[in-house]
Amino acid sequence: MKLEIGRIFIKDIQLGSETSVKSGVLTVDESGLIAKLKEDERIKDVKIDVARPGEKVRIIPVKDVIEPRVKIEGGLNGFPGVTAKPAQCGEGRTQVLYGAAVVTVGDIVGFQEGVIDMWGEGAKWTPFSQTYNLTVDINVIDGIDPHTHEEIVRIAGLRAAEFIGQAGKDVTPDEVLTFEIGSVFEETAKYPNLPKVLYAEMMITQGLLHDTYIYGVNAQTILPAVLHPNEELDSAVISGNCVAACDKITTYQHQNNSVILDLYAEHGKEINFMGCIMAPEHTTLAGKFRVSDYTVKLAKLLGADAVVVSEEGYGNPDSDLLMICKKCEKAGIKTVLITDECAGRDGMSQPLADTAVEAVAVVSTGNVSHVITVEPAEKVIGKAESIAVLAGGWDGALAEDGTFQCELNAVIGSTSEIGFHNVTCRLY
Secondary structure (H helix, E strand, O other): OEEEEEEEEOOEEEEEOOOEEEOOEEEEEHHHHHHHHOOOOOEEEEEEEEEOOOOOEEEEEEEEEEOOEEEEEOOOOOOEOOOEOOOOOOOEEEEEEEOEEEEEEEOOOOOOOEEEEOOHHHHOOOHHHOOEEEEEEEEEOOOOOHHHHHHHHHHHHHHHHHHHHHHHOOOOOOEEEEEEOOOHHHHHHHOOOOOEEEEEEEEEOOEOOEEEEEOOEEHHHOOOEEEOHHHHHOOOEEEEEOOOOOOOOOHHHHHOOHHHHHHHHHEOOOEEEEEEEEEEEOOOHHHHHHHHHHHHHHHHHOOOOEEEEEOOOOOOHHHHHHHHHHHHHHOOOEEEEEEEEOOOOOOOOOOOOOOOOOOOOEEEEEEOOOEEEEOOOOEEEEOHHHHHHOEOEOOOOEOOOOOEEEEHHHEOOOOOOOOOOOOOOOOO
């Protein structure tokens, strides 16, 4: 399977009367986009705005982040199974407005949404302070239940990304990245002496607004499934959850999954990267046993020598992570775990809810409980007072002058468990 990603570097976003890219400047037809989104009669109002790196702008509460892109060869445009009919992803050419992002904003219906600061201390902790963000603030009609509200807002973000992505259709990209892996048999024949490595990506699938979708299917309903890495890079996997903002894997992060990109970079050199196992996270003990057993079974069937396992969320998913680790190691498959820590504000508490002696190669992406203080913003997109009800915020966190404190829990992508953001850990 061969996928080409054509990156068109975006250096600014402007609102105007057309949607186009010229000399790195993305212009968005504001009225056209609003009209497109309001085709959904459940949407009462849409506000479009722009937040640029370095501006004293705060976006809160953030629901999802999506990269605008367009399929120009080898498949259907859009998000298959959601905004387009189900169709195979991962082949052909996709054009990406690289450096731009659609950020959805809306009323709180679940407490685990987040904040993005485009400057200062807050900007250090989120990768989306470095993207040019088109914000889409959605208000829905009265009488909508929480699950439907979230569906409306999240699909509106995907449709906005589709609408904007069309601007890159006929633009010559600044760079083209090629991702190609054949069958397990083909790659093993090419690299017989390299260790065969799989990536097991754990996904929040716990219901109650905590879900991930693959080709439009709620992953809560599936057994662990083998996915070609190109499929995720080509928008087959989307976020649909309100998990804590710090380690929520947004749609943008699925589209640019850094574990996949890093494994691809070593493919044919240090390792034989064989693909992905998408592993749902359940709240029941039976579900955890089932998924961990099935994940290890797939790894054994594919002849894996090693598995990189990334988590989404913390707390009870720690048990899933350690179950997969123990069972892989028992089967003779080396594991590397990627997780964040919930180690208390002083960093001295037990970092994970579960432990295992087999977990000898663990990458930490930071402490979700670390507290930061952020400066007053000159402009707030959304509602600054939402910090009081976000996971990682509290009543009284927002001062009268606009300064507030929060845990990293509240900052989008701050402890990303796919290593999407650069963080450091200090040993006490």
